[in-house]
Structures are given as C-alpha cells and as structure tokens.
Amino acid sequence: MNLSLLSFIVMGITAVLLSGVMITRRWPVSAAMVLIAIMTLLAGMFGLLEAHFAAAAQIIVYAGAIMVVFVFVIMLLNLPPEELRYGGVTVGEMILIAVSVFVAVGLGTKVGQGFLTTGLESMGVAQGESVAGGHHMYFPASENVKNVAASMFVDYLWAFELISFLIMAAVIGAVVIAKKRSAEHADAA
C-alpha cells in the first residue's frame, strides 16, 4: 500500500474522531485545542494531496489566526463550565441535527465514491488538467501555488478586489464594537 495514501486515511479517520471529541468537551478551551489539532490534520491532508497553498493557508489563517481569536475570547471571558450548562435538545435543534445527518451521509457517500474510484490513482501522482482554469497560465503540480495565484489574480480578479472591501468593513466593525464596549465599561466604572 502507498505510504501517502495510508497516512491520508489515518489522518482522515483521526480528524473525524477528534471532531466527535471536540463537541463533547465540557471546557471550551479543550474544545478549541481539539479544533486546532483537527485543522492541523486537515492541513496535512491537503499537503498529501499536493495542495501546497491550501495546506499552508489552513495553518496560517485557520489554526494560527482565527483560532487565536477563539482562544483569546474563551480565556478573556473565563466562564466556568457550570455557567455553560446545556439545557437539553429543543425541537428546532432536533430538526437541525436531522438535516446535518442527512447532508453528512449524502456528502459522505458521494465523496467516498469519488475517492475510491479516482483517489487511489491520484494520490502521489496527482498531475492533471483539473487544476488549470480558463486562464492561459499553467504550472506543474509541484508549483501549484502559482496555479492558485493565477486563478485568483486573473480569473477571479473582481472577487479579489472586493475582498479588500470586505476586510476593510470587518476592520472597522471590530473597532466600532470593541470601542463602544470599552466606552460603556469606562462609564460604568
């Protein structure tokens, strides 16, 4: 058996098991730490599929930046588990759970089928036209960071420029919220 495929499967199973562990933690910090581990595993899986940029971005942005906010917020609020007691499942939540299970099973079978038929060959020998979009630039799999770049800066030019407005809005929003809260705090104190 191919060593890459073996590690891929082991990492995938571990990630799924860990997500079960994550949602059953009592302490939010534990859950956040497990989530970081899952994201790192996902990065490794992207890497094994030769998606170099996705692997790096998964760690730099998700595990290294977004989770920092989660961890900070949890540590700043410092709620003990008693205050986070869960009141039981409501009807709305039951419907949501049913829908999630339905979607998960559907996606699982579809992706699983695809993986079993094409995944075996594509592991380690994942060179193909699938990464090349409509643009004229194409780089081999070992340099596919450049393919991502080409599709972002040529094919999705406008979406990329709009992202800057999204980020600017988020920056302003964060400052407005935090500043308002701290001003209220100062009044109360």
Place this chain on the structure above:
Amino acid sequence: MTASINPYLPILVAFVLALLVAGGATIASFLLGPKKPNPAKLDVYECGVPAVGTARQRLSVKFYLTAILFILFDIETVFLYLWAVLFGQLKWFGIIEVALFVATLVVGYIYVLRRGALNWD
C-alpha cells in the same frame, strides 16, 4: 519505491520524533525526580503571600481587538504572498491590482489608527 517521496511525509516523521523527544523528557523527569509535595508548594504562587482572588477573571477587550485585527491583516498578507510568487508573470497588471487592494486596506488601517484602537492605555 523511488527516491522521491511525498514531501509531506517527512513532516509526519519529524512530528512523531519530536513528540517522542518532548514526551520522553517529560516522562523521564517525572520518573527520576523526587516526590515531596506539601500544601505550600502546591499552592498558587503569588510572591509568597496568600493568593487573593482567582486567575479566572475577565480581562481587557484589547486582546480580542488585537486578535481580530491580526486575522484580517494576516489574510491580506497570505493573499499578497500569492501575488508575489506570480510577480514576474502578472507584470504591471498585478502590481496595479495589488496596489488597489492594499490602498483599500490602508484606509481601514488609518481609521483604526485615528480611533486610537492601537493604543494600549
């Protein structure tokens, strides 16, 4: 098996080895050290006086704001790395594109600066 293996497998090997080293050091120290606990030793350290209150208090919102701003500028940096690898191919088109992107973010940055959100007071 050929001379070239998937370049991510060595990371996995290195991770396992590093975990063995760090975990081994922890376990060795646990096994070798003496065990003489006493209440004062196990108590929380607060410069020698009895602890006042607990560490589970709410802290400044500044940390949260720093973390949020970090995410946003971090995403920007990651995008710019994509442009940098394709600098030679995108030519002036890419430079102008990125200049517009950065200019928008600089507007946001100046707003943050003007609101004094970056001052720790």
Place this chain on the structure above:
Amino acid sequence: MEGSLGAVAQFLDTNIGLVASIGKIALALVIALQVAPIMVWVERRQAAFIQRRIGPNRVGLFGFRLFGLGQPLADTIKLLFKEDFIPQQANKFFYVLAPILPAVIGLVAIQGIPLGKEIIVAGHTIDLQPVNLNAGFLYLFAMSALGVYGVALAGWSSNNKYALLGGLRASAQMISYEIAMGLALLPMVFIYGTLDLQGMIAAQSDSLLFGFLPNWGIFLSPISFVLFVVTMFAETNRLPFDLAEGEAELVAGFLVEYGSMRWSLFFLGEYAMMFTLSALTTCVFLGGYEIPWLPHAQLVTLLTPIFTAEPATWVAAAIGLGVLIVKVAAFMFLFVQARFTLPRFRYDQLMRVGWVYMLPVALLNLVVMALIVGFLRLT
C-alpha cells in the same frame, strides 16, 4: 554474511528516499537539541563578559575544563532530577501539554531549513533539506504561527494571575509582529520569484551584485532585513521584547508555575525557534550555506581532484553546514548581546512599535520594492 550485506544494500538502494529523509530529519533534530544546552552556557558566559564577571567555567569532563563546557550537561542532569510537581489549582492536562507544544513545534520547524545543497550517494542525488517543500517558505510561517499556543496554554492552565497575563501578553505580541514579519519578507519572494528556500539560495549565489558584492538579499532589500531581524526578536520573546517574562511586573510570566524538565522544554522550543528563524534569515538574506564568492558547484569542482567525485559532494556539504552554522551563530551572538545591552520595552510601547511603526514601514517597503523591481525587470 555476504548475502545479508547484499540484502541491506539492496534495501537501501530501493528505499533511498525514505532512508535519506529519516537521516536528514535525525541530523536536524540533533542540531536542534544541541542548540539549547550550548546556548544556555554561551548566554551565561557572554553575560559574564559583558558584566565583567567570569561566568560558569568550572564543570569539566575527565579533568578537562574547556571553559566550563561541561556545564550544559550538568544542567540537563540537574533538571532531570528536580522535583516534578503539578500545582494543585492547575488544569492538569493542559499544564502538562503546554511545554510539549513549543518544543515539538520548534523541532518540527527546523526541518524546513536547507542544511546544504545536495550530496550524491551511490548514484542517488539527495537534497539536504529535511522537509523539502516547494512552498518551504510558507511552511516556516505556518510553524511560527502555531507557536502562540504553547505560551497561551501555559498561562491559562497554570491558573495563576501572573501566568495568565504573561501568556496573553506574549501571544498578543507574537501575533502583532507576525504581520510585519510576513510583509517584511514579501519583497524577497518577488525578487527571487520562488517560495523555495533552495531556489532562493541558488538565486543569491549565481551572480555578483555590481560585479563584486555577493548577490545577497541583505544588499537587495536592506529594509526588509532590518524589519525581519526586529520581528525575529519579538517572535521568539527575547529581550527587548520579553514582556511576557518581565520579572519586575509579572515575576516570570507564563513560566511562573513551571519547574524542572517542563520549564526547560519551553527553552528548548525557544532556542530551536531562534535557530530556525536565524537560519531562515541566513537563507533569505545572507546566502544560506554558500560561501561568499564561491558557489557550491565551484566548490565541488575544486574538491573533486582531492576526493574523487562522490566524496567531494559530501565534503562540500559538510563545509556548507559549517558555513550555515557560523552565519547562524552570528545571529545567536546578536540575540545574547541585545539581551544584556538593551532595556525592556513597556507593554504599550511594544504594541505601538508593532502596529504603528513596523506595519506601515513594512507596507511602504513593500510598495517601494515592488516599484523598483517592476521598473528594473518589467520595462
């Protein structure tokens, strides 16, 4: 007997990629594990010289003192035999996990550094970068981004006010400087046109700048170099950026409840990260393992008459590793010199420097470099 030797040779020949990769990882691990004890000794000696003392010079081996070089060994043994207790208020699991994280991350991060160009063994060319990713640059960033958690967890799990504040301050500081760090290195990526560290080193050694200077990154983009070195100090929590540990206000920050081997694991991680980032600087700005004015290929050609073809590449690789370590040692010296020369920042000053000075300067540097490189190459 001959048959089994043949079988071993056969196995090595077919699995050369795997065997070589494990060998490279082991080499990098050994280097990383040596850095911490030696640096502790160097730091104490150098501090002593700055402060006109003698420093640790007693411990020797078999009667030889060698300037006290036995001290690291003695320290390690002492730390192993110290009492290893968990404070009763601590969150046990995370208290134990927290020191392991930075150590593991440091030891894994160092694998992304090219230790040499390549060696040829029995006809197989082996690249000397343990984790040889095409996006090797991003790998090091990713590892350094994960460094926050060891510190934050240590502070939180100790359940001590000083530790929590120290841990949060350290994490906030690390993330604040990470942006300036990323932006400082961006111009280097488009100057060299690659994210591969081997490619960057090759780009620096293949020509001369103005006909006489080595084509090093430090000459191509000096502001990036200065910015990166400053952020490197902040990322590794070293003085003048060691607010997290600030004895005067936070006793020892996130380390306050730690002792024995757990405490030293934090330093193992810190020194491994210092080595990794110094080596990264060396590879990006100072030509990595290459001797100035003498590219690797020329070195091999020079050595071939003396040692025949294959061993010449081994000798060249060993010389390269030596050169890399000398260059990194210069940075280590700088780290220690700064620690005992500069006063510590105040926390608000530190955050201000990161966000209000470093970030705009890094952005401006990026724009100016993009224009310069654009005009030089694209017109």
